[in-house]
Amino acid sequence: MASSAPSSSAIEMDPNTANLRQPATTCDAWYGVAHGCTRKLGMKICGFLQKNNSLDEKGRMVGSFKESARNQMSCDNNERFTRAETDFSNLFARDLLPAKNGEEPTIQFLLEFVEILTNYVRKTFDRSTKVLDFHHPHQLLEGMEGFNLELSDQPESLEQILVDCRDTLKYGVRTGHPRFFNQLSSGLDIIGLAGEWLTSTANTNMFTYEIAPVFVLMEQLTLKKMREIIGWPNGDGDGLFSPGGAISNMYSVMVARYKYFPEVKTKGMSAAPRLVLFTSEHSHYSIKKAGAVLGFGKENGYVPLFVNATAGTTVYGAFDPINDIADICEKHNLWLHVDGAWGGGLLMSRKHRHKLSGVERANSVTWNPHKMMGVPLQCSAILVREKGILQGCNSLCAGYLFQPDKQYDVTYDTGDKAIQCGRHVDIFKFWLMWKAKHIDRCLELSEYLYNKIKNREGYEMVFEGQPQHTNVCFWYIPPSLRGMPDGDERREKLHRVAPKIKAMMMECGTTMVGYQPQGDKVNFFRMVVSNHAVTKSDIDFLIDEIERLGHDL
Amino acid sequence: MASSAPSSSAIEMDPNTANLRQPATTCDAWYGVAHGCTRKLGMKICGFLQKNNSLDEKGRMVGSFKESARNQMSCDNNERFTRAETDFSNLFARDLLPAKNGEEPTIQFLLEFVEILTNYVRKTFDRSTKVLDFHHPHQLLEGMEGFNLELSDQPESLEQILVDCRDTLKYGVRTGHPRFFNQLSSGLDIIGLAGEWLTSTANTNMFTYEIAPVFVLMEQLTLKKMREIIGWPNGDGDGLFSPGGAISNMYSVMVARYKYFPEVKTKGMSAAPRLVLFTSEHSHYSIKKAGAVLGFGKENGYVPLFVNATAGTTVYGAFDPINDIADICEKHNLWLHVDGAWGGGLLMSRKHRHKLSGVERANSVTWNPHKMMGVPLQCSAILVREKGILQGCNSLCAGYLFQPDKQYDVTYDTGDKAIQCGRHVDIFKFWLMWKAKHIDRCLELSEYLYNKIKNREGYEMVFEGQPQHTNVCFWYIPPSLRGMPDGDERREKLHRVAPKIKAMMMECGTTMVGYQPQGDKVNFFRMVVSNHAVTKSDIDFLIDEIERLGHDL
Known part of the structure; x- marks a missing residue:
C-alpha cells in the first residue's frame, strides 16, 4: 500500500531507523532534531547547524539544550506541572x-x-x-x-x-446537565471532552495524511467499522466525517446525482433531465435544503433519482420501513439514502438495531455520533457503499493542493473527496470514546416516561403506541382545558401551553425540553434522552416541573 | 429588539430580578435552582421539590446541599483543584x-x-x-x-x-512548531487554544439563541465588526461562521444565485438561464467546486452571474485588483465576491490593507481568521452586504425546529439561514483572541526571506517583484542543474527537486514547507508565514535545510 522512502544520492536514509529511540546522551540538542535519521546524518546536521546559527539563536539553543537533556532523563519526555500563585x-x-x-x-x-x-x-x-x-x-x-x-x-x-x-x-x-432535554445532542462525555481538548491542541487539518497522519488513519478505521456495523460486505465502501447531518445528507444527494448523471459535475444541472428527490413529511428539512442548494426542483413530472428513508425522525423518533422502501428503489433503480443522523446509534444495540433492518441495502447512510452516542458536537459521518464515488463526485485534482508526487501513498489524502478544503478533526474524540467504552445505549428511560404518562391525568400522547426511539411526544393539558370539547378554541389554547411552560422553565433555569407543532398538530412537548447522566429521577422531575408550571394556565 | 417575558397568571415573574445574586444563606440547596425567579417563587419550588423527590434523590440532594452551601461561601462558586496520585x-x-x-x-x-x-x-x-x-x-x-x-x-x-x-x-x-510552514493555517495561539477548550466544554450549538445565548451574540458582534472593517456602512449586512473557506465561498455563490434568480430555490436550476461564474486561474478551487456542487455549468454562451476576486491566492499570495473588477461588475450588474480567506487578515493592518482596496464594493466576502490571524481551525466567516439575504436564500421555516412563539426575540436564532442544521461554535476562540490582543500581523518575515534569496545563488523566484502576502514562491536549483540550459530535461529534473527535498525534510522531521506546480511551472516551494512564533532564525533554518538536503540532488 505505502510507497517506499525516496532514494537520495547524498544522504543515506535507512527506513528501518525511522523509529529509533536515541539513548540518553549529552550530545548537542540538535541531535534530537535529527533523531529520525541515521546517527551519521544526525551528526552531519549537528555540525552544519553549529556552524550556521547566529549568536542570538545559539543562546536560545543552549537553553533548549538544557531542557532537552533534562527531558531525556525521564522516560516519556514529560514533566509534571506545579501550580504557582500567579498575578x-x-x-x-x-x-x-x-x-x-x-x-x-x-x-x-x-x-x-x-x-x-x-x-x-x-x-x-x-x-x-x-x-x-x-x-x-x-x-x-x-x-x-x-x-x-x-x-x-x-x-x-x-x-x-x-x-x-x-x-x-x-x-x-x-447542555450536559442531567435535566437538559432540549436537543438531540446533549450530555458532556468526559472522554469525548478530553478528546476535543487534545484535538484543539493538535490543531491540524484532515485534508492530507501529511499533516494529520494519525487522525486520517483513525477516520479510515472508524468509518470501516461503521460500515461493517451497517452490514456492507467487509466494511467496504467510502465515507467522510462532515460538519453535521445536514451536510452529510447533502453529500448523499450529490453522490446520487453523480452516480446517475456524472456530466452534471462539469455541465451543470441542464445536462440532466429534471430530477426529483423523495422524502417523507417527517424527515429532516436538510433533504429539502439539499434540493434547494443543489439546484433540484420539487415538482411533478420530474425523473425520480433519490429516496431518503429516515431512521429516527427529529420529532417522533420514528423509523421508516427501510426494507419496503429498498424493494421499490431496487425495482426502479433509485438511490436509497438512510438518514440515521438520530437513529444510527441504535445500530450499536442488539436489542434495537432491528428498527433499521434493511439499512445494509442503502447506497448511503448518515449517522451522527454527536447525537445518540453522546460524542461532543460536531461528529457526523456520511457513509457510502460504493468505493471511490466520493472522489469521483468531488475531486477537481487541484494539483497545487494535493500533490501526486509525495513520498507516501497519497490515496490516504482525503481532501479532494470533500466539498470542504480544510476540514476539522472530528474523529479523535469519537475514536477515543470507542476505545474507552463499549458504546451502547438503552432506551429504558423513554419507556419509563412513556409508561408513566400514557394514562396519567392531564396528558395526551401525540402518536399511538410505544416510541421507537427515545422521543416521547405529548401534550400537557392544564386543568382549565381538561373539560373543554375539542375545537378551535381548545386547539388555540393548547397551542400556547407548551411555549408558556417552556418560557417559565427557562426563566427558572430548572430544566429544558423542546416543543414544536407538526403538521396539523398544535405545539406539543418532545422529550428526548441522549445524555448518560439522566436518571429516572430526572424524568420525574421534568413531569413535576411541567405540572407545577402548567397547573394554573 | 427583545421581546418581553411572557405573562403568566400563576407565577409572578419580575424581570428585574432575573439577575439577582442570592445572599449567602443556609436555605435549601434547591433555593439555588430557583434563584432566577423571585424569592416567593423560589420558596414555592423548594416546598414542591422537598415533597416530591424520592429518598434516593434526597440523599443525593443532601450531598449537593453541602456542596452548594460551601460554594456560597466563596465569591465565585469555584474551588481550587488539588492533584492527587491516581492509579x-x-x-x-x-x-x-x-x-x-x-x-x-x-x-x-x-x-x-x-x-x-x-x-x-x-x-x-x-x-x-x-x-x-x-x-x-x-x-x-x-x-x-x-x-x-x-x-x-x-x-x-x-x-x-x-x-x-x-x-x-x-x-x-x-503544526504550531516555529518551523512548520506547510499550510496557510499554522501556529498554536494560547488564547485561541484556551478558547477551544472552553468551547468544547460548553458543547453547544449555534442554531438558536436559546441554547447558545452568549455565543450567538458574540458571533453577531464580531461579524458586525468585521463588516465595519470591510467598510460597509455601519457594519450593516449579514453573515455566518461556516466550517471553512470552501463552504463560505459556496455560500457566496448560493446567495448570488438567490439574489438574481430566487425561483431556483424552489424550482431548481431549470428555472434560470444557463449561468456562469467567473474566477481567475489562480483562485481557490472551491469556486469551481461550488459550481459543480450547485449545478452550474462551465461553458461559453451562458449568462454571467458572479465574479470572484481573490485577495491572497493560495500559492502566490497575489491580490486581484478589486476596484477594476468592481467597475465591471457594477456596469454589468454582476455579483462581486471577494475571496479573502487568506488575505482578509490584511484588512487589520494599516500598512497592508490597501491591497484589498475596493473590498467595500463587494457583495460578499470570505475571510478565514483561522489562516492569517492564527485562530485555531475551524474559523471562517462569510460576510454579505445585503441584510436578510442569507435568511431568504436558505430558510425553509422548519417550525418544528425554529419555533416562532418563543419568549425571546427569535430574530437572534441563526439556524434557518445556514445550510447546516447543527453548527459548531467557532466564534468563541476568535472573540477571546480579539479581546486579548490587538490583532495585527506583519509581513516582515516574508520580506526578509524574499530579500535573502532573490539574488542568492541557486534560487529562482517564481514570479517577479515583491510578494503581496507572506507567500514567497521559489525554485531551489541544485548545483547539478545550475549550468544546464533550459529545456525539457532541466524542467523534468527540477520538477523532482522540491518533492525530494520535502520528503527528506519529513523523514528528518526538521521542518515542513509546501510545494506544488502551477500552470506550466514545475514544482516549486511555497513558503508562507502565519505563525507568530516564527523568527528570522527559522527562515534562515529553512534555507539552510533546503540547501543541505538539496545540495547533492
Missing part, C-alpha cells in the same frame, strides 16, 4: 508563548483556565445547579455585571480574559 | 462522571490529561524538538510500539487511554 492582572497575551520566558506564564494560565473548566464540569453534573440563567439578548448586550461582549482594540489582561471566560460559562446553557 | 490502570470511563463518586476520578483524569497537553504545548515551541516523526501509513497501521489504532469492543482502562493520547500526539505533526 494575571499584569500579564497579557503577549507574555505567553512564543514570548521569551513565556513558558511559565503559559502553563500557569492554562492551569488556571482548566480550573474554571473543571469547576464547570463538576457543576454540570450537579442537580442543585440551574440548567441555565436566562437573559434576553438586550440584557446580555447591555452588559451583565461588567460582562462586556463588545470588542475593543485595547488588549485585556489575562485576569480579565479569565473573568470573561467565567462569565461566558455563567450565562450559557449547561 | 488509572483500574479506572475506566464508567468510573467518571456521571458515575456515583465520579467527581474525583474525573477531575484527576482531566488534570492528568492536561499535563499531557501542556507538555505538548511546551514542546511545540521548543526548536530542539522535531516538527514531526514521520511514518508511512502501513507502519502506523501495523502498530508503533504498541500504539494500536484498531477499535475493539473491550473498554480500555483510563491508563491506556492516556497512553493512546500521548501516542496520538507523538505520531502527529506539530
Whole structure:
C-alpha cells in the first residue's frame, strides 16, 4: 500500500531507523532534531547547524539544550506541572508563548483556565445547579455585571480574559446537565471532552495524511467499522466525517446525482433531465435544503433519482420501513439514502438495531455520533457503499493542493473527496470514546416516561403506541382545558401551553425540553434522552416541573 | 429588539430580578435552582421539590446541599483543584462522571490529561524538538510500539487511554512548531487554544439563541465588526461562521444565485438561464467546486452571474485588483465576491490593507481568521452586504425546529439561514483572541526571506517583484542543474527537486514547507508565514535545510 522512502544520492536514509529511540546522551540538542535519521546524518546536521546559527539563536539553543537533556532523563519526555500563585492582572497575551520566558506564564494560565473548566464540569453534573440563567439578548448586550461582549482594540489582561471566560460559562446553557432535554445532542462525555481538548491542541487539518497522519488513519478505521456495523460486505465502501447531518445528507444527494448523471459535475444541472428527490413529511428539512442548494426542483413530472428513508425522525423518533422502501428503489433503480443522523446509534444495540433492518441495502447512510452516542458536537459521518464515488463526485485534482508526487501513498489524502478544503478533526474524540467504552445505549428511560404518562391525568400522547426511539411526544393539558370539547378554541389554547411552560422553565433555569407543532398538530412537548447522566429521577422531575408550571394556565 | 417575558397568571415573574445574586444563606440547596425567579417563587419550588423527590434523590440532594452551601461561601462558586496520585490502570470511563463518586476520578483524569497537553504545548515551541516523526501509513497501521489504532469492543482502562493520547500526539505533526510552514493555517495561539477548550466544554450549538445565548451574540458582534472593517456602512449586512473557506465561498455563490434568480430555490436550476461564474486561474478551487456542487455549468454562451476576486491566492499570495473588477461588475450588474480567506487578515493592518482596496464594493466576502490571524481551525466567516439575504436564500421555516412563539426575540436564532442544521461554535476562540490582543500581523518575515534569496545563488523566484502576502514562491536549483540550459530535461529534473527535498525534510522531521506546480511551472516551494512564533532564525533554518538536503540532488 505505502510507497517506499525516496532514494537520495547524498544522504543515506535507512527506513528501518525511522523509529529509533536515541539513548540518553549529552550530545548537542540538535541531535534530537535529527533523531529520525541515521546517527551519521544526525551528526552531519549537528555540525552544519553549529556552524550556521547566529549568536542570538545559539543562546536560545543552549537553553533548549538544557531542557532537552533534562527531558531525556525521564522516560516519556514529560514533566509534571506545579501550580504557582500567579498575578494575571499584569500579564497579557503577549507574555505567553512564543514570548521569551513565556513558558511559565503559559502553563500557569492554562492551569488556571482548566480550573474554571473543571469547576464547570463538576457543576454540570450537579442537580442543585440551574440548567441555565436566562437573559434576553438586550440584557446580555447591555452588559451583565461588567460582562462586556463588545470588542475593543485595547488588549485585556489575562485576569480579565479569565473573568470573561467565567462569565461566558455563567450565562450559557449547561447542555450536559442531567435535566437538559432540549436537543438531540446533549450530555458532556468526559472522554469525548478530553478528546476535543487534545484535538484543539493538535490543531491540524484532515485534508492530507501529511499533516494529520494519525487522525486520517483513525477516520479510515472508524468509518470501516461503521460500515461493517451497517452490514456492507467487509466494511467496504467510502465515507467522510462532515460538519453535521445536514451536510452529510447533502453529500448523499450529490453522490446520487453523480452516480446517475456524472456530466452534471462539469455541465451543470441542464445536462440532466429534471430530477426529483423523495422524502417523507417527517424527515429532516436538510433533504429539502439539499434540493434547494443543489439546484433540484420539487415538482411533478420530474425523473425520480433519490429516496431518503429516515431512521429516527427529529420529532417522533420514528423509523421508516427501510426494507419496503429498498424493494421499490431496487425495482426502479433509485438511490436509497438512510438518514440515521438520530437513529444510527441504535445500530450499536442488539436489542434495537432491528428498527433499521434493511439499512445494509442503502447506497448511503448518515449517522451522527454527536447525537445518540453522546460524542461532543460536531461528529457526523456520511457513509457510502460504493468505493471511490466520493472522489469521483468531488475531486477537481487541484494539483497545487494535493500533490501526486509525495513520498507516501497519497490515496490516504482525503481532501479532494470533500466539498470542504480544510476540514476539522472530528474523529479523535469519537475514536477515543470507542476505545474507552463499549458504546451502547438503552432506551429504558423513554419507556419509563412513556409508561408513566400514557394514562396519567392531564396528558395526551401525540402518536399511538410505544416510541421507537427515545422521543416521547405529548401534550400537557392544564386543568382549565381538561373539560373543554375539542375545537378551535381548545386547539388555540393548547397551542400556547407548551411555549408558556417552556418560557417559565427557562426563566427558572430548572430544566429544558423542546416543543414544536407538526403538521396539523398544535405545539406539543418532545422529550428526548441522549445524555448518560439522566436518571429516572430526572424524568420525574421534568413531569413535576411541567405540572407545577402548567397547573394554573 | 427583545421581546418581553411572557405573562403568566400563576407565577409572578419580575424581570428585574432575573439577575439577582442570592445572599449567602443556609436555605435549601434547591433555593439555588430557583434563584432566577423571585424569592416567593423560589420558596414555592423548594416546598414542591422537598415533597416530591424520592429518598434516593434526597440523599443525593443532601450531598449537593453541602456542596452548594460551601460554594456560597466563596465569591465565585469555584474551588481550587488539588492533584492527587491516581492509579488509572483500574479506572475506566464508567468510573467518571456521571458515575456515583465520579467527581474525583474525573477531575484527576482531566488534570492528568492536561499535563499531557501542556507538555505538548511546551514542546511545540521548543526548536530542539522535531516538527514531526514521520511514518508511512502501513507502519502506523501495523502498530508503533504498541500504539494500536484498531477499535475493539473491550473498554480500555483510563491508563491506556492516556497512553493512546500521548501516542496520538507523538505520531502527529506539530503544526504550531516555529518551523512548520506547510499550510496557510499554522501556529498554536494560547488564547485561541484556551478558547477551544472552553468551547468544547460548553458543547453547544449555534442554531438558536436559546441554547447558545452568549455565543450567538458574540458571533453577531464580531461579524458586525468585521463588516465595519470591510467598510460597509455601519457594519450593516449579514453573515455566518461556516466550517471553512470552501463552504463560505459556496455560500457566496448560493446567495448570488438567490439574489438574481430566487425561483431556483424552489424550482431548481431549470428555472434560470444557463449561468456562469467567473474566477481567475489562480483562485481557490472551491469556486469551481461550488459550481459543480450547485449545478452550474462551465461553458461559453451562458449568462454571467458572479465574479470572484481573490485577495491572497493560495500559492502566490497575489491580490486581484478589486476596484477594476468592481467597475465591471457594477456596469454589468454582476455579483462581486471577494475571496479573502487568506488575505482578509490584511484588512487589520494599516500598512497592508490597501491591497484589498475596493473590498467595500463587494457583495460578499470570505475571510478565514483561522489562516492569517492564527485562530485555531475551524474559523471562517462569510460576510454579505445585503441584510436578510442569507435568511431568504436558505430558510425553509422548519417550525418544528425554529419555533416562532418563543419568549425571546427569535430574530437572534441563526439556524434557518445556514445550510447546516447543527453548527459548531467557532466564534468563541476568535472573540477571546480579539479581546486579548490587538490583532495585527506583519509581513516582515516574508520580506526578509524574499530579500535573502532573490539574488542568492541557486534560487529562482517564481514570479517577479515583491510578494503581496507572506507567500514567497521559489525554485531551489541544485548545483547539478545550475549550468544546464533550459529545456525539457532541466524542467523534468527540477520538477523532482522540491518533492525530494520535502520528503527528506519529513523523514528528518526538521521542518515542513509546501510545494506544488502551477500552470506550466514545475514544482516549486511555497513558503508562507502565519505563525507568530516564527523568527528570522527559522527562515534562515529553512534555507539552510533546503540547501543541505538539496545540495547533492
